[in-house]
Amino acid sequence: MRDVAVIGIGMTKWGELWEKSLRTIFVESALLAIEDAGVDRIDSMIVGCMSSGLFVGQEHLASLLPDYLGRNPVPAARVESACASGGLALRQGFIEVASGISDIVLVGGVEKMTDVTGCEATFALGTAADQEYESFHGLTFPGLYAMMAVAHMHKYGTTRRQLALVAAKNHENGSKNPLAQFPFKVSVDAVLNSVLVADPLRILDCSPITDGAAAVILAPLEMAKRLKKPVVRIVGSGHATDTISLSSRRDMCWIESTHIAAQKALAMAGRKVGDIDFFEVHDCFTIAEIMVTEALGIVEKGKGGRAVEEGLTALGGKAPVNPSGGLKAKGHPVGATGVAQAVEAVKQLRGEAGERQVKNARRGLTQNMGGTGGSSLVHVFEAE
Numbered sequence: 211m212r213d214v215a216v217i218g219i220g221m222t223k224w225g226e227l228w229e230k231s232l233r234t235i236f237v238e239s240a241l242l243a244i245e246d247a248g249v250d251r252i253d254s255m256i257v258g259c260m261s262s263g264l265f266v267g268q269e270h271l272a273s274l275l276p277d278y279l280g281r282n283p284v285p286a287a288r289v290e291s292a293c294a295s296g297g298l299a300l301r302q303g304f305i306e307v308a309s310g311i312s313d314i315v316l317v318g319g320v321e322k323m324t325d326v327t328g329c330e331a332t333f334a335l336g337t338a339a340d341q342e343y344e345s346f347h348g349l350t351f352p353g354l355y356a357m358m359a360v361a362h363m364h365k366y367g368t369t370r371r372q373l374a375l376v377a378a379k380n381h382e383n384g385s386k387n388p389l390a391q392f393p394f395k396v397s398v399d400a401v402l403n404s405v406l407v408a409d410p411l412r413i414l415d416c417s418p419i420t421d422g423a424a425a426v427i428l429a430p431l432e433m434a435k436r437l438k439k440p441v442v443r444i445v446g447s448g449h450a451t452d453t454i455s456l457s458s459r460r461d462m463c464w465i466e467s468t469h470i471a472a473q474k475a476l477a478m479a480g481r482k483v484g485d486i487d488f489f490e491v492h493d494c495f496t497i498a499e500i501m502v503t504e505a506l507g508i509v510e511k512g513k514g515g516r517a518v519e520e521g522l523t524a525l526g527g528k529a530p531v532n533p534s535g536g537l538k539a540k541g542h543p544v545g546a547t548g549v550a551q552a553v554e555a556v557k558q559l560r561g562e563a564g565e566r567q568v569k570n571a572r573r574g575l576t577q578n579m580g581g582t583g584g585s586s587l588v589h590v591f592e593a594e
Contacts, residue, residue: 211308215434216442216591218247218427219553224541225391227421232266232322233278235423240279240318243425248437252427253312255279255286258299258319259545264334266322275318292338292580293494295319296548297587300426301447304589307428314433319549320423331419335544338581340455352416352495354456354582356408359497361462363410366512368500370410374401375518376496377414377538383525384535386565391420391541415496420541424550442559446481446590448474454584463512467586468505468577475588481573483507486590488558488568489529490551491577493536499523502577503531506588525566533558533566548578548587559593 220242227235236257244252255276263269271288291298296319303317323331336345339354362368381396396414404414434441448471453459459466476483483506491506493499500514508529509517517523523531534540534554537547555574557563572593579586 212310213431214304214307214428214444215431216426216444216552216556217429217434217437217439218243218249219425219556220246221389221424221550221553223389224420224422224543226324228324230421232262232268232320233274235322235421236275236318236320237279239423239425240316243316243427247427247439249314249427251314252281252284252316253314254306255281255284255316255318256299256303256306257286257288258295258297258548259288259321260290260292260295261334261337261544262322264330264337266325291585293492293544294548294578294580294585294587295545296424296550297576297578297589298449298548300548300552300589301449301587303428304444304447307430313429315428316425317428317549318423318425319546321543321545322421323419323543324421338584343455343457352408352411355495355497356411357456358462358501358582359410362497362501365463366515368515370402371398372500372515372519373410373415373496374398376493376499377401379518379524380493380532380536380538383533383566384539387535387540390535390539391418392539411495411497417494417537417542420543422541422543422546422550424546424553426549426552426556440560441594442556443592443594444589445592446475446479448472448478448588449586450474451585452583454581456582463501465501465505465579465583465586467583468502468579468588471586471588472506472577475575475590479590479592481590486573486575487571488533488574489531489577490534490554490574491531491536492547492579493532493538494542496538499531499536506575506577525568530568533563533568548576551576551578552589552591555591559591
């Protein structure tokens, strides 16, 4: 298996991009990645997108996107794993380069979510849950994660203030990210006093509806060295699934798919979680970040809330989590999130993250999940 490097990254500002189409926002990010890589060809394209059919009425992205990128007849595929679609695209691109099937692979993620009403967006996102046993009974993702939060609070003593601290931390980081949808600070009190969505979660505990895309170019390590690019390798990739229905889990307070995917990725990398300098994780809701830090092994079970309260996961802490601002502040165009995490990891490892730069960053880990953790992808990145 060949060593795989990220030789190009591309991402534009996320938000409510009324004047742009899905194809436009994808092409803009893809062109930035190609320019950054300095390559004149791509051998293959893998695109993560959760639900373009429901959001914009457009399927067959495997034809549409290379067409508008001007890259026909390149082989292309769209992959879907709910909100983990971008992470899955990254893994498939990694496998393609590592196996030797292709040398230069464009991995992209895209979602255009604001062209529908709020109710229609809620329905589209709800397709990542169990339609017969959850959605049919009126459950939405804020409701599902609210149940996870209540269970975690009851079992481990996690507090409402600790949830708010996650949002405040990520907005602090996001205020330093010019590409973020919400590049501004939010106080703990503002979170605690924001509109209630699903008790105990309030609107500022929830990631937003977002339009956006991101892209990376993957190539064999030796090619990256010949191109004289700053070398960032993907040294570990892990993938796991769990029950789609939250009610079928053995423990509502534990994300098993993330735990297993992280073990696989770290084992491939030959590293331990303590070797990682920063983490980009799937904070679709504030409770999600707390539970993910536990599943990754950053902290012990039940101590994720205390970790954020003690500053462990702050930008200057021992284990910085979501220096980009995370899904909470950066935004969450569901199919693009996993690829954007890779973009941030590369920026950090190149030393190009500006005010939010993690000091002496050499290794980073990204974690992207679908639904309530029905699928999870974890990748480990390392600077040469």
